[in-house]
Amino acid sequence: MKKILLLALSFVMITTIFSQSTIIGTTTYDLQTNNSSKDRIIAYDDGTISALWTGSTDFGTWPDRGMFYNRYDGTAWGTYPTERIEDVRSGFGEILTVMDHEVVLSHRIVGADTTIGLFANEEIGGSTWTEFGGSGLVESFWQFSYCPEGTDDIYTITSGNVIPFSNYITALYFSRSDDGGESWSVLNDTIPFLTSADGIPTLGFNIGAESYQIRADGADVYILYGIPNSDLILLHSNDYGNPGTWERTNILDFPYDNFDGFIQSDIDGDFITDTLQTTDGYHEMIITDDGTVHVFSGYIRIYSDGFGSYSLNYRASGIWHWSTGMVSAELINTELDWESPDCVYSPYTGIGLYVYNYRNAALSSQPAASWDPATGRIYLLYTMKLEYTDIYGDPTNFSAESFRDIFGMYSDDDGLTWSRQNNLTNTAEDGEENFFLFVDDRVVDGKVHAIWQQDDEPGTSALEGEVVHENNVRYQAFEEDDFVAPLATSDFDYTVDLFYVPFTDMSTGATCYSWDFGDGGTSTLASPAHTYATGGSYTVCLTVSNSYGPVTLCQEVNLVTAPVSAFDFDGDPMVTFTDLSINTPTSWSWDFDDGSVSTEQNPVHTYVENGSYNVCLTSTNLGGSNTACQLVGINLATVAPDADFTYTAVGLNVTFTDMSTNTPTAWSWNFDDGSPISTEQNPSHTFPPGGVFNVCLQASNGGGIGTECKIIIILEDGVNELLSNTLNIYPNPANEFIIISSDADMSNVTFEVYDVLGKKVSADILVSSAHELQMNIENIAAGNYVLKIVTGSGNVMRTITIE
Structure with missing residues (x-):
């Protein structure tokens, strides 16, 4: 999504500054820094802002080049400046707040001397600038300076031993003023640890102009230095930078010392050239109020086949970050596939082939950071090339140069994690180049205050020899919401x-x-x-x-998933099976391996024989079926017998037959007539005549004892043999009536019915003839009964069953 930027057409911009970018000046000289971020903007708590840039109005060789200053008074920016604040050609300066006024430091060449000029206004925001005190004493080019808030201490580093008309340097000088620049307590002291003996490449391979920065906090002074073919180095003094107090830390280790391209970059020894991760020389360093140092640097890759030169691989995107306590710098991923019409991830396909726009500036470069004392949040801004923005519409054209936008992200955990980056300018696709980014290192009023140079094409006249033209200097106060990327939402x-x-x-x-x-x-x-x-x-x-x-x-x-069958079981020989299948079966099929099956979910099955049974459960739903089997052992318990018996009576003699189940091993018969107990399985017994006896069987095994008792009715002596032998009773069982027939004459017999307890039961007899009678049994309860037929010559008994 693009943001629409409204451009001012007048020379005086009178509008609210916190809604969009504002042009605050112009310049025909378009090289604002050779590499690192400089102090070019100061936002004050009273709502005023001071901004500085290297400016010129000349379209030739820029004889009027110098530091241009503009001021926001809380309501509007001043008119675009057209004159430098210095009296001679100058450039590459910075602005510092020194107590109650501001100081501008910039380098100048007067005759054979290259020194740093110092100019101060009478008060913060003042328009009159006067050279003073220690101006012209600090030697050489490309100063970086810092003044801690609330002090008049100025710390400065410059490039020493510069080869004329080049960016090659062989040393850095350190100077310190304790009185706001009026004089220098340390002047042009050569900083240690930056020579070939320390692994820093020698003259001719050390394009190090402005690849450094300086910051201070109390007695601690920090100097950052690094180029593509060297370590990224942090120098620290705990004694205000006094000579002999410096120590070195490599926060990004380059694998070769004094790398000059005459060594093949083969770090794994396989004779194949390796691409090495390094910095592009564009750095930023800030210190938070608790003294934590944060370093940021552009990420680029370098390689050499060993033939006396090295190459840079610009198909990479990231910003290095290091902070106090870290062992080494870690990479913040800034890679974006900005245009992907075929949705195949290819973040570099649309980047123009021509890459040498700003020395070694990587795809993501020029980091600039701002810290919010109110929230602890760190904001990181940087410039990045966008795909398919070259003027040819063809990134494979050898002259194709991609345009840059300014991106931003933030961290709320001291740099451990970072938000997704957002495009803060969104004008590269409209043919606007956004580079040379500078921000105030403190968030003021909840906003990140930034200025940058906006061009109509990538690159510079100073470096590439392009036609000199006018470039805009823009300002914008970025608010918290500006850093929220319009990510897609997945649902x-x-x-x-x-x-x-x-x-x-x-x-x-x-x-x-x-x-x-x-x-x-x-x-x-x-x-x-x-x-x-x-x-x-x-x-x-x-x-x-x-x-x-x-x-x-x-x-x-x-989705509906076929069950995974499982079950548990308990008991012997009566086994309870419990279904444990998962995935919600809807039907079950059990095979008990003894010929029995079941479709219950949790069946109970009794085995009648000992053994090992392979019991299988098949559970089923719409997703399919699954079978699980387990061995069930039946031999661990003996069940007590279920006692039962039948008997046959002939006169006084009764034969008993054991019908007990569960395999009894012992029997005990009590005939209820005072006779001894019998231990036979199927005994015969002669009862005394004329009695009712409660005969009980106890059947036992290792599992216990089962008992069954039945009433036996024994009639008096004598039996009518003709009647007994020809007696026929039918139907038996019956439910309404029974027929009693015999060859004997039954005209004078008596019929009696007894239940199993020996109680006489009333029944109606209908005489049909002397040899056949009908007994009405409709009112007799179902059960087993004894029919007693009494004659003058003896009695006959039969068992009848009523249903």
Whole structure:
């Protein structure tokens, strides 16, 4: 998404400054710094702002070059400045607040002397600048200076031993003023640890102009130095920078000392040239109120085949970050695939082939940082090339130069993690080049105050020999919301039809889609459908992206899954089976391996024989079936017998037959007539005549004792043999009536019915003839009964069953 920038057409900009960028001046000289970020803007708590840049109005050789100053008075910026504050050609300066006024330091060449000029105004925001005191004493070029808040201490470093008309340097000089620049307590002291003996490349390979910075906090002074073919070095003095107090720390280690291209970059010894990670020489350093130092530097890669030169690989994007306590710098990933019409990730395809626009500036470069004392948040701004912005519309053209926008991100945990970057300017695609970025190192009024140079093409006249033209100097106060990237949001819904799942995209702001269905299947459609081979739980992830990168959302999609059968069991020989199957089976099939089956979920089955049984459960649902089997051992328990018996009576003699189950091993018969106990399984016994006896059987085994008792009715002596032998009773069992027939004459017999307890039961007898009678049994309860037929010559008994 692009932001629309309204450009001022008048020379005086009278508008609210916190809504958009504002042009605060112009310059025909377009090289604001050779490398690192400089102190060019100061935002004050009263709402006023001071800004500085290297300016010129000349379209030739810039004889009027110097430091141009503009001021925001809380309401509006001043008119565009057209004159430098110095009296001679100067440049590459910085502005410092020194107590109650401001000081500008810049380098100048007067005759054969190159020195640093110092100019001060009478008060903060004052328009009259006067050279003073220690001006002209600090030697050489490209100063970087710092004045800690609330002090008049000025710390300065300059490039020493500069080869004329080049950026080659062989030393850095350190100077310190304790009185605001009126005099110098330390002057032009050569900084140690930066010679070939220390691994720093020698003359001819040390393009180090302004590849350094300086900061101070109390007695601690820090100097940062690094070029593409050297270590990134942090020098520290704990004694205000006095000679002999410096120590060196490598915060990014370059694998070769004095690297000059005559050594093949082969760090793993396989004789293949390796590409090395390094810095592009554009640095930023800030110190927070607790004394923590934060270093930022552009990320680039370098390699050499060993033939006396090295090459830079610009197909990489990132910003190095290091802070106090870290062992080495870590890379902040700034890579973006800004334009991806085919949705194939290719972040560098659209970057123009011509890359040498600003010395060694990497794809993401010119880091500038600001710290918010109120929240502890660190804001990081940088410039980055955008794909497909060259004027040819063809990045493969050898002259194609990609335009840059300013991006920003932030960290709320001291740089451990960073937000997704956002495009803060959004004008590169409109043919505006945004470079030479400078910010106040403190957030003021919740805003990051920045200035930068805006050009109509990449590169500079000073470096590339382009036609001199006028460039804008822009200002903007970036607010917290400006750093929130308009990321796509990933969201989707779905429906399930067994194994067929249509997905519906519900994302916003997405231009590309990448689905992972969790089974190896993928899609790049916005709303695809997918058929799974089997049921189950699948983690489905949708990654959507736009120019600001990818965002992923994952959801669990649960399909009908075939059960996984499992069960437990307990008991012997009566076994209770418990279904433990998962994935919600809807039917069950048990095979007990003894010829028995069941379709209950939790059946109970009794085995009748000892043994080992392979019991199998098959559980089923719409997703399929699954079978699990276990061995069930039946031999661990003996069940007490279930006692039972039958008997047959002939006169007084009764024969008993054991019908007990569960395999009894011992028997005990009590005939209830005073006779001894019998231990036979199937005994015979003669009862005394004319009695009712409660005969009991106790059957036993190792599992216990079972008891069964039955009433036996014994009639008096004598039996009518003719009647007994020809007696026929039918139907038996019966439920309404029974027929009693015999060859004997039954005209004078008596019929009696007894229940099993010996109680006489009333029954109606209908005489049909002397040889056949009918007994009405409708009112007799169901059960077993004894029919007693009494004659003058004896009695006959039979058992009848009523249903």
